[in-house]
Amino acid sequence: MxxxxxxxxxxxxxxxxxxxxxxxxxxxxxxxxxxxxxxxxxxxxxxxxxxNPIAQSLKRGRSKSIGVIVCNIDNNFFSQVINGIESIARQKDYNVIITQSQESYEREIANSEHLSSRSVDGLIISLSAETKNVDHFIKLHEKGLPMVFFDRVTDEIATHKVIANNYKGAYEATRHLLQQGFRRIAHITSSGSLSITLERLEGYKKALEDAGLEPDPDLIKFCPHGGMIPEETRQALNELLQLEQRPDAIFTASDRLSTTTLSLLRKMQIAVPQQIALVGFTNSISADIFHPSLTSVVQPAMEMGQLTTDLLIQLIESKRPVTDFKKRVLDTELKIRDSSLRTQ
Amino acid sequence: MxxxxxxxxxxxxxxxxxxxxxxxxxxxxxxxxxxxxxxxxxxxxxxxxxxNPIAQSLKRGRSKSIGVIVCNIDNNFFSQVINGIESIARQKDYNVIITQSQESYEREIANSEHLSSRSVDGLIISLSAETKNVDHFIKLHEKGLPMVFFDRVTDEIATHKVIANNYKGAYEATRHLLQQGFRRIAHITSSGSLSITLERLEGYKKALEDAGLEPDPDLIKFCPHGGMIPEETRQALNELLQLEQRPDAIFTASDRLSTTTLSLLRKMQIAVPQQIALVGFTNSISADIFHPSLTSVVQPAMEMGQLTTDLLIQLIESKRPVTDFKKRVLDTELKIRDSSLRTQ
DNA sequence: TTTTTTTACGAAAACGTTTGCGGCGGGAAG
DNA sequence: CTTCCCGCCGCAAACGTTTTCGTAAAAAAA
Known part of the structure; x- marks a missing residue:
């Protein structure tokens, strides 16, 4: 046909x-x-x-398409980011090719090779949780492929980056729990190799310290696969619950971790926030109908996608090599709901 | 660069x-x-x-990429379908270009033109809620562009289609409410021009009739924009609540409608399921942590995406014109949770 | 009128492949 | 000693553009 x-x-x-x-x-x-x-x-x-765009691409040596590598789109944060990417790309007549790493290092490499061999003009990347080494991106970057990172970024590549103010977001979330009177605040977070993990961890610690509390390593649990493996989250939570001094609140660091934790607590019949309060980073559009409604650190996802794409297209279309790279930091918003409120 | x-x-x-x-x-x-x-x-x-894939495309006259038009990916049903699409496409070395209609007829037309002029080899389509006329797709189909519809399909184009068993899913959902003892069961659904709307409506009506009840037109509310405009859903719900005989249960016909309705009921302080029970079509991965946990008709979204893509690639790679078109119907699953349980 | 400039268009190469066909050399068959 | 065949390879055209350059004719300048 x-x-x-x-x-x-x-x-x-x-x-x-x-x-x-x-x-x-x-x-x-x-x-x-x-x-x-x-x-x-x-x-x-x-x-x-x-x-015929293909003939034009061949002639011009540019394909007018950009590749996106995210861990997975089945998640409100990333799907909102992609909405933002798409809106700008469309406006500037670029195609968007989306791939998912599913938090896997290998799939991330495979995707980056696939996209670059598919001759995209540039890459938008949010690193997978498993990724500890970004040589595959460095190689492409050295060859001259423009790329912009968002959310999960790396310092090893000099290019534009767009992130939320993770430090501040985490600080405010933790401070809110402290203000509500919680004292043993645990933190369930993603892989320790991720930029967002470290930034959020710092914010969390600083808030504790500012309140005169010493961060307790036992209360900090990492999930190396970013919660893609449910068992990982379950184990982290179990370890917290089995501590002699159980936490009275949990601050979760990502969309998936937040919903999974809430779901597990519910299955374990642990009342939120009465027995354990919860605040999470999440862009879920349904956070207000969770049980209980979930206090969330919301990232400006759509705006992040738009900004990232703008920067990438600038890079692609720039005549001379760009050397002045920006790291744009966007503020988060703390939406206070029931899951973090001190009862009685 | x-x-x-x-x-x-x-x-x-x-x-x-x-x-x-x-x-x-x-x-x-x-x-x-x-x-x-x-x-x-x-x-x-x-x-x-x-x-160089571009040179190959030019030479071969095929781009090894497929276009996808869905209403919006910020929704678990569609993002799961896209996961399925991607897995098959990747396996067969096709690129996937995703576009969103946002339930708008105009954007759907713009997307179809954009994709076909971008020389995709085929199209995967789920119609927008506003679409009443599919001439734009008929034109492309007559020119020989392979396409497969899923979920929201049309009878006007002879090609493969993949849908869930909407009739049965709706029937079972309604019957479940009836078995729980609810009698005035309302139905909030999408645009009346959508195939899914009609099929689900039929299932709903049949279940009522089989229980000896006459479907009441006052209890059936359409949302022409598929719930993309929140006000639309609010109004539908308000009209139901202002009936002399208020419904004691609601069956919502789509992901967005379900979550929006639940959210509105909560804001209005109407207890679910005590005052009004709720069952909805939804693939939300968080349905079990909603308040209350939401009884859902779950579609095999990933599988639908895979099947659709398989069929499309068959069409693309077939030597001779295909005339034997299939309509694949996949079963849904009713997940019974708290929102539909008769209390006391 | 002759020379120069301008206007408006065409020829051809190039982008990186794929593919039909033609050719060259050597071994087998006559 | 011819003829034929076959294995191996190169030439060139083609896919649909863009772009450089050349060149007619018309217009302007001399």
Whole structure:
């Protein structure tokens, strides 16, 4: 099954012109008479001519498409980011090719190779939880492939980055729990190799310290696979619950960890917030109908996607090599709901 | 900023061969000696040669990419479907280009034009709620562009379709409410022009009739924009609540409608299921931590995506025109949770 | 009128592949 | 000693563009 489109040749033949003339007319070149341009444009419009983007790509050496590597889209934070990416890309006539690493280092490498061999013009990346080594991206970056990181970024590559103010977001979340009177606040977080993990951890610790509390390593649990393996989260939670001094609140560091933790607590019949309070980083659109409604640190996901894409396209379209790289930090918002409120 | 890759020409020059020989060697042609093949393959591997997919596309007239049009990915049903699409596409070395209609007819048209002019080899489509007319797809289909519909399908185009058993899913959901003793069961659904809407509506009505109840038109509310406009859902719900005989249960027909309805009921302080019970079509991974946990009709979303993609690729790669089109119907699963349980 | 400039267009190469065909050399068959 | 065949490889065209360069004819300047 094939589907033949009209080409510049057909127009040339029909109008008794050369292909070059038609091409120039289509692009409004000054070396074509107004009359010819009108004729060509009219014919093109009438026959719904669209230049073949593949031929254009081959000629120009640019594909007008950008690749995206995220851990997974089945998650409100990332799907909102992608909404933002798409809106800008579309506006600037770029295609978006989305791939998912599922938090796997190997799949991240496979995706980056696939995308670059697919000749995307640039890459938007949020690292997988398993990733400890970014050589695969360094190699591509050295070859000149523009890339912008968001959310889970790396310091090893000099390029633009867009992140939320994770430190501040975590600080505020923890401070809120402290203000509510909780004292043994645990932290369930993602892989220790992720930038977001460290930043959020710092915010959490600082809030404790500012309240005169010493961060307790026993209360900090890492999930190396970012919660993609449910058992991982279950174990982290179990370890917390079996401490002699059980935590009275938990601060979870990502979307998936937050929902999984809430779900587990519910299954274990542990009342939230009466027995354990909960605050989580999440962009879930349903956080207000959770049981209990979940106090959340919300990231400006859509805006992050838009900003990231803007920066990437700037990079792609810049004539001269860019050396001035920005790290844009966007503020989060703490939405206080029931899961973190001190009862009685 | 450009990023030069190694081409067949470089290999040819290095090995003192012609480009055609290299090309044939790469593809294992029988008219090339084993030794030459070995040399070429070795050199290619060593220098990490990857054929330029754009040049291949131009030559072959196929782009090895498929376009997807869904209403929006910020929704567990669709993101799970896309997971399924991606897994098969990747496996068969196709790219996936995702676009969102946001339930808008105009954006759906714009997306279909954009994708087809981007020379995708085929289209995967779930219609927008606003769409009443599918001429834009008919035109593309007549030109020979392969397409497969899923979820929200149309009878006007003869091609493969993949849907859930909406009739049965709705029937079972309604019957479950009836078995729990509810009698005035309302139905909040999407646009009346959508296939899923009609099928679910039929299932709902049939269950009522089988229980000896007459479907009451006052209890059936349509949301022409599929719930993308929150006000729409609010109004539908308000109208139901203001009936002289208030419903004692609601059956919602889509992911977004379900979560929005639950959220509204909560804001209005209407106890679920005590005052009004709720069952909804939803693939939300968080349905079990909703307040109350939401009884859901779950669709096999991932499987639907996989099946759809399989069928599309069959269509794309088929030598002869396909005339035998299938409509695959997959069973849903009713997950009974708290929101539908009769209290006392 | 002759020369120069301008206008408007066409020819051809190039982007990186794939593929039909033609050719060269050597061994087998006549 | 010819003829034929076959294995192996290169030439060139093609996919649909863009772009450089060349060149007619018309217009302007001399």
């Amino acid at each position: 094939k589907f033949e489109a009209i080409t510049i040749k057909h127009i040339a033949k029909a109008l008794k012109l050369s292909v070059s003339t038609v091409s120039k007319a289509m692009r409004g070149s000054h070396e074509i008479s107004e009359e010819t341009k009108r004729n060509v444009l009219a014919y093109a419009r009438e026959h719904n001519y669209k230049p | 450009k990023f030069e890759a190694i081409t067949i020409k470089h290999i040819a020059k290095a090995l003192k061969l012609s480009v055609s020989t290299v090309s044939k060697a790469m593809r294992g042609s029988h008219e090339i000696s084993e030794e030459t093949k070995r040399n070429v393959l070795a050199y290619a591997r060593e220098h990490n040669y990857k054929p």
